[in-house]
Amino acid sequence: xxxxxxxxxxxxxxxxxxxxxxxxxxxxxxxxxxxxxxxxxxxxxxxxxxxxxxxxxxxxxxxxxxxxxxxxxxxxxxxxxxxxxxxxxxxxxxxxxxxxxxxxxxxxxxxxxxxxxxxxxxxxxxxxxxxxxxxxxxxxxxxxxxxxxxxxxxxxxxxxxxxxxxxxxxxxxxxxxxxxxxxxxxxxxxxxxxxxxxxxxxxxxxxxxxxxxxxxxxxxxxxxxxxxxxxxxxxxxxxxxxxxxxxxxxxxxxxxxxxxxxxxxxxxxxxxxxxxxxxxxxxxxxxxxxxxxxxxxxxxxxxxxxxxxxxxxxxxxxxxxxxxxxxxxxxxxxxxxxxxxxxxxxxxxxxxxxxxxxxxxxxxxxxxxxxxxxxxxxxxxxxxxxxxxxxxxxx
Ligand SMILES: Cc1cc2nc3c(=O)[nH]c(=O)nc-3n(C[C@H](O)[C@H](O)[C@H](O)COP(=O)(O)OP(=O)(O)OC[C@H]3O[C@@H](n4cnc5c(N)ncnc54)[C@H](O)[C@@H]3O)c2cc1C
Numbered sequence: 394x395x396x397x398x399x400x401x402x403x404x405x406x407x408x409x410x411x412x413x414x415x416x417x418x419x420x421x422x423x424x425x426x427x428x429x430x431x432x433x434x435x436x437x438x439x440x441x442x443x444x445x446x447x448x449x450x451x452x453x454x455x456x457x458x459x460x461x462x463x464x465x466x467x468x469x470x471x472x473x474x475x476x477x478x479x480x481x482x483x484x485x486x487x488x489x490x491x492x493x494x495x496x497x498x499x500x501x502x503x504x505x506x507x508x509x510x511x512x513x514x515x516x517x518x519x520x521x522x523x524x525x526x527x528x529x530x531x532x533x534x535x536x537x538x539x540x541x542x543x544x545x546x547x548x549x550x551x552x553x554x555x556x557x558x559x560x561x562x563x564x565x566x567x568x569x570x571x572x573x574x575x576x577x578x579x580x581x582x583x584x585x586x587x588x589x590x591x592x593x594x595x596x597x598x599x600x601x602x603x604x605x606x607x608x609x610x611x612x613x614x615x616x617x618x619x620x621x622x623x624x625x626x627x628x629x630x631x632x633x634x635x636x637x638x639x640x641x642x643x644x645x646x647x648x649x650x651x652x653x654x655x656x657x658x659x660x661x662x663x664x665x666x667x668x669x670x671x672x673x674x675x676x677x678x679x680x681x682x683x684x685x686x687x688x689x690x691x692x693x694x695x696x697x698x699x700x701x702x703x704x705x706x707x708x709x710x711x712x713x714x715x716x717x718x719x720x721x722x723x724x725x726x727x728x729x730x731x732x733x734x735x736x737x738x739x740x741x742x743x744x745x746x747x748x749x750x751x752x753x754x755x756x757x758x759x760x761x762x763x764x765x766x767x768x769x770x771x772x773x774x775x776x777x778x779x780x781x782x783x784x785x786x787x788x
Pocket of ligand 1: 437555
């Protein structure tokens with residue numbers, strides 16, 4: 394291990410690896426630290442939606458990821474009443490075990506040094522130029538010096554606290570998933586399925602077909618996890634009540650335990666930057682409310698932080714922090730609409746109408762597609778006029 398780097402990145406998930414690849418490609422010396430030994434399996438639904446495709450294109454990795462993923466024809470939304478619609482969007486499913494290993498390889502191939510088994514425990518600011526970052530490793534404390542720090546430790550609240558970025562510890566969102574192999578259904582299901590279902594009260598369920606006939610099936614709760622003390626029981630209700638889940642489990646083989654993890658969504662609860670320390674990915678809440686998708690935005694914020702350092706490092710910490718904070722704030726209005734739109738989970742009538750109308754008319758389908766593809770303003774979900782147009786379009 395070297396002891397001095399231009400940039401230290403803590404956390405080698407999609408956010409950390411995207412930043413590491415970008416900065417190392419630009420000639421910065423990068424130390425990429427993670428407490429885990431890789432490959433490590435991050436609990437996730439494994440779906441790549443359009444923003445992930447965009448970020449992977451920018452990183453020059455889309456072909457490599459396509460080669461290991463199961464492409465989907467789009468996303469099927471199923472309402473509480475069983476009505477459904479297929480919407481077009483670049484989408485795919487790839488197990489995080491494989492995706493994260495690929496992203497890490499790509500960061501190292503660009504020149505980043507990877508240091509697994511290093512748990513971040515604290516930072517001291519030596520002077521205006523340098524930080525000393527402390528890690529716990531195999532029973533000892535070690536440290537390294539750097540000009541810039543990117544915190545990419547995901548939903549882990551303790552790390553955000555150690556870094557001095559935490560404003561509010563609350564994390565209301567929680568999701569669980571399981572892997573099930575089913576050769577028969579793998580021949581028939583070629584889309585990511587999102588279902589609004591009463592067993593996942595305050596959230597939704599999903600069934601995503603991945604490579605090797607392995608499905609990722611799970612449920613997520615948004616803005617209300619504290620009211621759901623037993624996600625396991627809700628998951629069991631989900632797989633015994635939803636017809637598609639029943640079908641999957643009937644002759645499917647369960648190949649993993651049910652695992653759960655919290656999600657930090659909504660770009661809230663943290664500062665985005667503090668001096669030469671920038672937070673990226675889920676640690677700053679860069680996972681979308683409403684959908685819980687965060688892989689794409691983790692990579693996007695990692696790239697934005699890398700670009701802020703590359704473009705402004707000669708102007709110092711304040712300029713970099715301001716540039717980065719501005720770019721994250723530009724994303725906030727969209728996150729806010731998604732957060733408000735979580736009311737749909739608790740309004741089955743409106744959710745069913747949205748799905749039914751999207752299935753019947755092009756206008757509504759385009760609006761919904763625009764939400765997932767980030768080509769349209771999702772604000773139509775929050776206004777009376779938006780709903781009037783949905784309910785009365787093409788009638
Ligand atoms: C059940 C579930 C399903 C989901 N489904 C989807 C989905 O289908 N699609 C999607 O886009 N998003 C999904 N998400 C969200 C997605 O998993 C996250 O948005 C994404 O992983 C965030 O990436 P990241 O790089 O910010 O953090 P992570 O991927 O969490 O990576 C953080 C890294 O930091 C390391 N770390 C943590 N603390 C320390 C420390 N103290 N010292 C050193 N290293 C540390 C960890 O070991 C880890 O490797 C889901 C989340 C859950 C819980």
